[in-house]
Amino acid sequence: MRRVAKLSAACIATAALAMTATACGSTSSEKDSSSSSSSSDGAKGGIKIGLAYDVGGRGDRSFNDSAARGADKAEKEFGGSIKELTAKSSDTEADREQRLTDLADAGYNPIVAIGYTYASSVGKVAAKYPKVNFGLIDSVVDAKNVDSITFTEEQGSYLAGVAAALKTKKDHVGFIGGVDTPLIKKFAAGYVQGVHDTNPKVKVDVQYLTHGSDTSGFASPDKGKEAASGQLDKGADVIYAAAGSSGNGAIEAVSGVKGAWAIGVDSDQYNIPGLSKYKNSILTSMVKNVDTGVYDFVKSVHGGTPLTGNQIYSLAKGGVGLATSGGFIDDIQTQLDAAKKKIVDGTITVKTTP
Numbered sequence: 010m011r012r013v014a015k016l017s018a019a020c021i022a023t024a025a026l027a028m029t030a031t032a033c034g035s036t037s038s039e040k041d042s043s044s045s046s047s048s049s050d051g052a053k054g055g056i057k058i059g060l061a062y063d064v065g066g067r068g069d070r071s072f073n074d075s076a077a078r079g080a081d082k083a084e085k086e087f088g089g090s091i092k093e094l095t096a097k098s099s100d101t102e103a104d105r106e107q108r109l110t111d112l113a114d115a116g117y118n119p120i121v122a123i124g125y126t127y128a129s130s131v132g133k134v135a136a137k138y139p140k141v142n143f144g145l146i147d148s149v150v151d152a153k154n155v156d157s158i159t160f161t162e163e164q165g166s167y168l169a170g171v172a173a174a175l176k177t178k179k180d181h182v183g184f185i186g187g188v189d190t191p192l193i194k195k196f197a198a199g200y201v202q203g204v205h206d207t208n209p210k211v212k213v214d215v216q217y218l219t220h221g222s223d224t225s226g227f228a229s230p231d232k233g234k235e236a237a238s239g240q241l242d243k244g245a246d247v248i249y250a251a252a253g254s255s256g257n258g259a260i261e262a263v264s265g266v267k268g269a270w271a272i273g274v275d276s277d278q279y280n281i282p283g284l285s286k287y288k289n290s291i292l293t294s295m296v297k298n299v300d301t302g303v304y305d306f307v308k309s310v311h312g313g314t315p316l317t318g319n320q321i322y323s324l325a326k327g328g329v330g331l332a333t334s335g336g337f338i339d340d341i342q343t344q345l346d347a348a349k350k351k352i353v354d355g356t357i358t359v360k361t362t363p
């Protein structure tokens with residue numbers, strides 16, 4: 010059963026986390042397993058998982074959805090419940106701290122903070138709740154009760170660049186980043202390097218939707234669509250968007266241009282129901298297995314030996330890679346496999362900055 014409500018990190022009492030309510034904050038939903046206890050341990054081995062999403066939340070068809078799949082798998086396997094709170098693009102540091110604090114006060118353990126913007130707040134809240142296990146996606150916090158879950162996005166993006174260079178008919182491709190941050194620049198750096206290592210003649214347009222603390226670039230499909238349309242108008246025929254739900258708009262724009270390809274991100278977007286009408290334009294997706302990282306962390310907590318430190322999910326470990334759904338890269342798989350081998354064996358070192 011799912012209940013959806015509006016919660017405020019600033020103006021709702023901790024007890025309200027257990028009920029449906031409407032206030033002045035971010036979207037919240039709760040999933041309960043009817044066969045298990047609501048306690049942290051659970052009478053039947055259940056576990057209470059707290060998820061603090063990045064902007065876009067569950068339903069972004071990309072980054073947050075991948076994290077949600079990992080939690081859903083753990084809930085199905087171990088029983089228990091999931092509590093979900095979603096960030097707003099207007100969030101302050103205090104909002105993020107309160108969101109994590111509310112989950113901890115309500116007895117959720119583990120708590121997974123999804124996105125680099127939570128790094129500082131995880132460090133502060135984890136120190137206040139030493140018996141609660143925190144998972145942090147895409148950033149690193151050094152604490153005894155924190156599992157930092159990171160990925161080599163640049164390596165998977167390099168392969169996306171190889172695919173783009175081999176598939177472009179115009180020797181012109183594009184990259185759209187949600188926000189101009191070090192994390193998204195890893196995607197851009199790998200992509201551009203992959204393109205140019207494959208064919209130095211290919212032009213790469215790089216564009217970011219927002220900058221600095223403005224995270225709306227991860228949740229604005231209209232901005233993604235506009236940016237992609239602009240790149241298509243300038244001659245690009247393959248566009249890779251690392252922009253959360255904004256990338257959905259980019260995919261839509263590409264689908265309207267004959268012969269153009271979109272490259273998805275984080276989830277295998279060819280197989281996302283909400284994007285099914287565009288799937289024949291999705292060349293591949295740079296899959297970032299956030300679901301694996303979340304599941305591994307929750308499983309470790311449930312098993313009594315919580316993961317801590319920095320778990321790095323690399324290309325070699327299957328943490329990132331290219332989806333093959335649709336069969337559109339079957340004809341270049343040999344070249345992609347060769348590039349992957351060179352990255353894994355160290356022949357190619359992929360840049361993490363442009």
